[in-house]
Amino acid sequence: GQQLNQSPQSMFIQEGEDVSMNCTSSSIFNTWLWYKQDPGEGPVLLIALYKAGELTSNGRLTAQFGITRKDSFLNISASIPSDVGIYFCAGRDKKSSGDKLTFGTGTRLAVRP
């Protein structure tokens, strides 16, 4: 079935650096979501995007709904140790029924203090 490709697969950065990750799809999506999963926990919703071109912030996090509707980007500014975790994009395909989401492959973030 449909899968979203996320890149990079993993990142190991210095505290204070900015982080960028993205998610691409082969089909058009009408909703993009970004989640963070800590070890042993369920994913937590960070940002939801509903319109092409939309740019939304949540504290140090900023996400954008790509103009082509086939991609989305997440940026984290001035990273801190608690940003460590796995970040997943998720989207709702324009053709899918109900509220089913497709999840990306994940970006694993490690932060060096």
Place this chain on the structure above:
Amino acid sequence: SAVISQKPSRDICQRGTSLTIQCQVDSQVTMMFWYRQQPGQSLTLIATANQGSEATYESGFVIDKFPISRPNLTFSTLTVSNMSPEDSSIYLCSVGRGAHTQYFGPGTRLTVL
């Protein structure tokens, strides 16, 4: 958002046995979903739990292996039947809220020996 709890949080089971996982939400919701997250992988939708009717299963998942109940708008169960080591995963329930967003429970970590 929603407050979602799952029981058990983790279990170790013997091959050939079955385990029922419970998901409780603090308020009524229309949409509830069950996901599987295999070790180091992304989330895969197992089924949509429908209140008052049979669950809707995704390709690759069948009712005999993963029976689901949804007796009311705040509760659902997922049973993993006749388990094998390949069923070792994190099982997550989620609820739909707002426009195509989902909120997740903490997950049930299952190990099958």
